[in-house]
Amino acid sequence: MLRTVKPKNARSKRAMQAREPKEVEDPRTAIFVKGTHTGEKVTAVMKELMALKRPNAISFAKKNPVRPFEDASSLEFWAQKNDASLFVVGQSTKKRPDGMAFVRMYDNRVLDMCEVGVENWASMAEFKTPKSTPGNKPLMHFASELFDTHPRFIQLKSMLMDVFNGEAIDSICLAGLEHVISVSLAPTPASLNSAGAADALGAGTSSDAASELKNLPKVHVRVYTIRMLASGTRIPRVELTPMGPSLDLVLRRHTDADGELWKQAMRRPKLRKQEVEKGLGKKRKNLEVDEMGDLRGRIHVAKQDLGKLQTRKMKGLKGARMEAMAAGDDSDMSMDDEQEGASRRRKRSRGD
Numbered sequence: 564m565l566r567t568v569k570p571k572n573a574r575s576k577r578a579m580q581a582r583e584p585k586e587v588e589d590p591r592t593a594i595f596v597k598g599t600h601t602g603e604k605v606t607a608v609m610k611e612l613m614a615l616k617r618p619n620a621i622s623f624a625k626k627n628p629v630r631p632f633e634d635a636s637s638l639e640f641w642a643q644k645n646d647a648s649l650f651v652v653g654q655s656t657k658k659r660p661d662g663m664a665f666v667r668m669y670d671n672r673v674l675d676m677c678e679v680g681v682e683n684w685a686s687m688a689e690f691k692t693p694k695s696t697p698g699n700k701p702l703m704h705f706a707s708e709l710f711d712t713h714p715r716f717i718q719l720k721s722m723l724m725d726v727f728n729g730e731a732i733d734s735i736c737l738a739g740l741e742h743v744i745s746v747s748l749a750p751t752p753a754s755l756n757s758a759g760a761a762d763a764l765g766a767g768t769s770s771d772a773a774s775e776l777k778n779l780p781k782v783h784v785r786v787y788t789i790r791m792l793a794s795g796t797r798i799p800r801v802e803l804t805p806m807g808p809s810l811d812l813v814l815r816r817h818t819d820a821d822g823e824l825w826k827q828a829m830r831r832p833k834l835r836k837q838e839v840e841k842g843l844g845k846k847r848k849n850l851e852v853d854e855m856g857d858l859r860g861r862i863h864v865a866k867q868d869l870g871k872l873q874t875r876k877m878k879g880l881k882g883a884r885m886e887a888m889a890a891g892d893d894s895d896m897s898m899d900d901e902q903e904g905a906s907r908r909r910k911r912s913r914g915d
Contacts, residue, residue, distance in 0.1 A: 587731050590730045591725060592621060592649065593650065593726060594621045594641060594647045595620065595651045596629060596651070596652045596653070597623060600656070604684065609653050612651065612808075614697070621645060635673045638673060639672060642668045642671045648667065648669070649665070650664075651665060652666060661680055663680075665679070665726065667725060669828040670827075674821075674825070675718065675820040677718055677818075678814075678815040684808060695788055700732070702742070702743040703723070707780075719814065723746060742789060742806055745785045745787065747782075748782060748783070749780035755779075781813055782810075787805055788804045849863070
């Protein structure tokens with residue numbers, strides 16, 4: 564039986580309601596955790612990443628004996644206490660120097676993890692250029708086909724987008740775009756160019772996985788500020804200026820998400836009726852939304868029997884004459900009807 568927590572006052576009730584699942588999620592909070600031994604390089608890199616993530620970032624100043632790939636109970640406790648869904652854990656060991664682990668949570672449980680190693684980096688202070696405003700949502704640019712084909716880089720792309728993604732927005736103001744985060748890869752080896760080479764790691768032996776891990780290209784993360792200059796047209800001329808930080812990362816260990824847990828995390832709520840009518844839901848038959856956003860429909864009308872259509876009432880279109888005209892055979896008219904019609908015409912001509 565699950566334990567039900569009842570709020571004791573209005574303040575705790577509002578806090579519990581703020582943590583409930585929402586149709587439109589709030590910006591994700593990331594917690595930056597230092598391991599038992601971090602090193603100067605990893606500590607500085609985590610500070611730079613936290614500066615890009617602010618104000619949705621929490622830093623733990625003290626060192627913590629946490630090993631996410633071995634025991635994630637501490638991360639689950641911190642996620643529940645701080646209402647956070649992302650972790651960046653820095654740890655440097657002799658076997659894996661200058662390492663950072665990105666951990667993604669769902670429902671206060673570990674969803675998946677990805678560890679990278681920092682090789683080369685340059686801080687923001689080394690770039691004497693203007694910086695972006697803290698809290699602005701960045702543009703994300705991924706320059707390689709492996710981010711859509713290789714499972715390791717697909718996971719890294721999804722992880723970075725969750726880390727730097729801000730609140731959901733409906734429209735974009737060009738003046739509010741201040742910086743872009745560009746993620747590119749080193750020259751791709753020939754073994755990864757073919758479609759069959761993009762298999763998941765761990766499919767073979769451990770030696771095969773280690774050799775494939777070494778063959779993966781490095782990941783280059785660069786941050787630029789955006790300058791929009793006059794171009795003489797409605798579309799401005801865009802210039803990019805290095806802002807920092809600059810990172811070179813290599814992929815290391817990873818943990819894939821559990822299938823059932825991933826299915827729950829990717830589940831979407833049912834759309835409202837008005838959203839379905841706008842064309843955002845499942846496509847309905849004979850309904851479409853034009854370029855102006857107007858909903859247009861096409862109706863189906865069954866074949867009509869024109870013989871039963873009510874028209875202007877005339878004595879000459881009643882009875883046997885109407886049936887004969889519908890059949891298209893005028894020869895079936897009786898002589899009495901013809902004589903009666905002739906007598907009526909003679910009376911009208913005499914003025915009777």
